[in-house]
Amino acid sequence: xxxxxxxxxxxxxxxxxxxxxxxxxxxxxxxxxxxxxxxxxxxxxxxxxxxxxxxxxxxxxxxxxxxxxxxxxxxxxxxxxxxxxxxxxxx
Numbered sequence: 001x002x003x004x005x006x007x008x009x010x011x012x013x014x015x016x017x018x019x020x021x022x023x024x025x026x027x028x029x030x031x032x033x034x035x036x037x038x039x040x041x042x043x044x045x046x047x048x049x050x051x052x053x054x055x056x057x058x059x060x061x062x063x064x065x066x067x068x069x070x071x072x073x074x075x076x077x078x079x080x081x082x083x084x085x086x087x088x089x090x091x
Contacts, residue, residue: 006031 006027012020043054052060 006024009020009024009027013024
């Protein structure tokens with residue numbers, strides 16, 4: 001015996017009852033749409049009452065990583081400038 005209305009509709013739909021097949025398809029579509037909406041909401045921006053969203057977390061990680069790259073480039077440029085100045089001062 002079916003425990004849940006979805007189980008009942010699925011059983012009758014698989015048995016060939018067209019009306020139950022349509023109802024089951026609509027209910028399943030609704031369930032999947034809710035799941036997709038939930039997952040999409042995890043990608044959005046979080047507010048003060050919720051944890052950071054995936055896009056925010058990605059942005060923070062990128063910012064930290066790019067800050068490190070920028071610092072490394074700056075330090076390399078300083079080292080090249082200092083080496084160049086040291087070489088010219090010896091001449």
